Amino acid sequence: QQPVQSPQAVILREGEDAVINCSSSKALYSVHWYRQKHGEAPVFLMILLKGGEQKGHEKISASFNEKKQQSSLYLTASQLSYSGTYFCGTERAGNTGKLIFGQGTTLQVKP
Amino acid sequence: GAGVSQSPRYKVAKRGQDVALRCDPISGHVSLFWYQQALGQGPEFLTYFQNEAQLDKSGLPSDRFFAERPEGSVSTLKIQRTQQEDSAVYLCASSLGASWVQYNEQFFGPGTRLTVL
Numbered sequence: 001q002q003p004v005q006s007p008q009a010v011i012l013r014e015g016e017d018a019v020i021n022c023s024s025s026k027a028l029y030s031v032h033w034y035r036q037k038h039g040e041a042p043v044f045l046m047i048l049l050k051g052g053e054q055k056g057h058e059k060i061s062a063s064f065n066e067k068k069q070q071s072s073l074y075l076t077a078s079q080l081s082y083s084g085t086y087f088c089g090t091e092r093a094g095n096t097g098k099l100i101f102g103q104g105t106t107l108q109v110k111p
Numbered sequence: 112g113a114g115v116s117q118s119p120r121y122k123v124a125k126r127g128q129d130v131a132l133r134c135d136p137i138s139g140h141v142s143l144f145w146y147q148q149a150l151g152q153g154p155e156f157l158t159y160f161q162n163e164a165q166l167d168k169s170g171l172p173s174d175r176f177f178a179e180r181p182e183g184s185v186s187t188l189k190i191q192r193t194q195q196e197d198s199a200v201y202l203c204a205s206s207l208g209a210s211w212v213q214y215n216e217q218f219f220g221p222g223t224r225l226t227v228l
Binding site: 002032034040041042043044047055087089097098099100101102103104 | 114115142144146151152153154155156159167170202206215216217218219220221222
């Protein structure tokens with residue numbers, strides 16, 4: 001039931017791009033993306049809803065493929081501040097809003 | 112305050128002790144969630160409140176775990192007779208609307224790191 005994230009870890013140089021994927025075996029209502037830095041609270045990045053609507057930060061882009069139950073987070077022109085662990089949280093239809101989180105993808109951006 | 116706050120930030124308990132973890136959500140937020148995060152893992156759902164009503168407690172790992180939100184604002188997660196496997200970071204999150212609201216991003220607190228010796 002837990003979504004699977006890939007890759008598990010990625011190292012980038014400043015300015016490079018990365019894609020983080022999140023796949024679920026269950027039909028989803030929405031996918032939420034968060035970034036967490038060590039010892040800090042997860043920070044909201046993006047919500048993607050079934051049907052194509054989405055809401056999030058201007059500099060973050062993501063997609064949600066309903067047929068594949070897969071979401072991808074696109075990080076372009078990465079900055080040092082992008083470093084952290086990225087989690088996708090999936091929500092199924094009829095749920096109470098609870099999120100099932102993936103195991104996380106650790107991103108390190110180097111100068 | 113501007114965000115979700117949790118206290119204490121760190122708690123060390125001896126095995127068998129009871130602990131109480133507090134969450135102050137963003138003012139006016141209807142929904143409140145508790146998650147447990149083990150080291151190197153994603154948050155794992157414990158329970159959900161809509162105002163003072165606990166609508167989902169399917170994630171509570173045992174009857175030693177109990178949560179309440181009596182006035183629909185502050186929430187307390189209580190763990191009785193703590194065990195070593197309870198060691199984790201306990202995260203609280205709140206969101207503005209009820210669970211069926213379309214855009215319902217959750218805002219997380221910094222968490223309470225519980226260590227059971």
